[in-house]
Amino acid sequence: MDRRLQRRYLILVHSHMRHAPKLAAGIASLPGVGSSWTCTQAAWRFLNNDRVKLSDLVEPLREEGRVRANASSAPFAMLVLDWCKLSYRHPARKRDLAQLTHETDVGYELTTALLVSADDGSPLAPMEMQLKTGETNLSTRTPAPRRVGHLEQVLPTMNASRSWGVTKPLLHVIDREADSVDHYRRWDKAGHNFLVRGDDRRVKWQGKSWLLSEIRTQLREDRLFRQAGNARHHGQPAQLWVAETEVVLHRPGQEKRQGKEVRARGTAPQLAVHRRATSR
Numbered sequence: 001m002d003r004r005l006q007r008r009y010l011i012l013v014h015s016h017m018r019h020a021p022k023l024a025a026g027i028a029s030l031p032g033v034g035s036s037w038t039c040t041q042a043a044w045r046f047l048n049n050d051r052v053k054l055s056d057l058v059e060p061l062r063e064e065g066r067v068r069a070n071a072s073s074a075p076f077a078m079l080v081l082d083w084c085k086l087s088y089r090h091p092a093r094k095r096d097l098a099q100l101t102h103e104t105d106v107g108y109e110l111t112t113a114l115l116v117s118a119d120d121g122s123p124l125a126p127m128e129m130q131l132k133t134g135e136t137n138l139s140t141r142t143p144a145p146r147r148v149g150h151l152e153q154v155l156p157t158m159n160a161s162r163s164w165g166v167t168k169p170l171l172h173v174i175d176r177e178a179d180s181v182d183h184y185r186r187w188d189k190a191g192h193n194f195l196v197r198g199d200d201r202r203v204k205w206q207g208k209s210w211l212l213s214e215i216r217t218q219l220r221e222d223r224l225f226r227q228a229g230n231a232r233h234h235g236q237p238a239q240l241w242v243a244e245t246e247v248v249l250h251r252p253g254q255e256k257r258q259g260k261e262v263r264a265r266g267t268a269p270q271l272a273v274h275r276r277a278t279s280r
Contacts, residue, residue: 001056008046009057015039058129058140065115065125066165074118076169076193079127079161083150083177085109096134108133111150113157118171127164128157151183158192171195181249204248212247219243 001009046052069077085100087107097106113128130139130153137147145156154174161170172187172194179198187194200213210218219225225241232238 001051005046005049005052008042009052012043012046053142054129054138054140055142058127061125062127062164065127066167068124069115069117070167072117072119072168074168076118076171077124077166078116078118078121078173078195079170080114080116080173081111081154081157081178082114082175083109083111098132098134106134111153111157113161115166116173128160151178151180154178154183155186155190155192158187158190158194169193181251184249201249202251204250205245210247215245215247216243219245 085107086109087100087105088097098109099106100109109132111128111130111132112126115124115127116122117124128140130137130141130145132147137144139145141160145153154172158170158172161172170193172192174194174196176197176199178194178196181201184194184196198212200211202209202211203215204210205215220243224245225243228240228242230237231240
């Protein structure tokens with residue numbers, strides 16, 4: 001971007017570097033010499049300028065993220081991937097709204113890849129974002145990824161993260177929505193490390209078939225849990241006890257075809273994973 005656009009970008013960033021007090025009824029107007037309307041118009045003109053690319057706007061954030069991650073003392077960094085949506089009740093008034101889950105659930109959906117320090121869990125910077133609208137898919141990645149479901153977005157983001165300049169290995173952290181054996185195998189085949197909060201499932205452990213909950217009980221009976229420091233549980237002080245072991249995902253994955261769950265195409269290779277059980 002030219003110097004004029006760079007200065008405008010800096011002004012917009014400075015304008016948002018504030019937070020509302022806890023007792024505020026809503027968001028306050030942005031500080032500045034102009035009125036709220038002129039500030040809104042200036043922001044709209046900037047973001048609607050063809051010379052302003054999302055890939056340019058995200059680069060200062062990525063620079064901050066990679067510098068802080070590379071300077072951390074942990075041997076790795078975490079990249080948290082999650083989705084959020086903004087729904088509208090009056091879709092007829094908004095022509096660019098996307099259908100999210102069903103016909104009456106319309107709005108926008110934001111996908112964010114947040115770089116997090118493995119030293120203390122503090123957020124470092126959003127490294128990639130994409131917004132699903134009714135008309136297009138806006139993304140900080142160039143070219144913008146095609147519109148696919150949540151889990152199909154994960155591997156391209158994992159692959160793209162290798163070009164961000166973070167010199168430490170990345171641990172991709174995703175919530176329970178990513179609990180899919182078929183996708184586990186794809187991510188592992190591509191050489192990525194990931195941590196997913198999974199449901200109770202049957203695996204191989206020590207050569208036999210076990211439920212994960214049964215393994216956790218056995219680890220507790222064998223007194224293999226170790227104290228891992230203090231924590232807070234529902235706002236109350238607690239102690240965190242952790243045990244680790246290796247299990248094998250030996251069953252075939254499932255995928256949806258015409259609305260039905262069927263066995264995933266191809267072979268079902270075994271996948272060794274680390275199972276971390278926690279107790280508060």
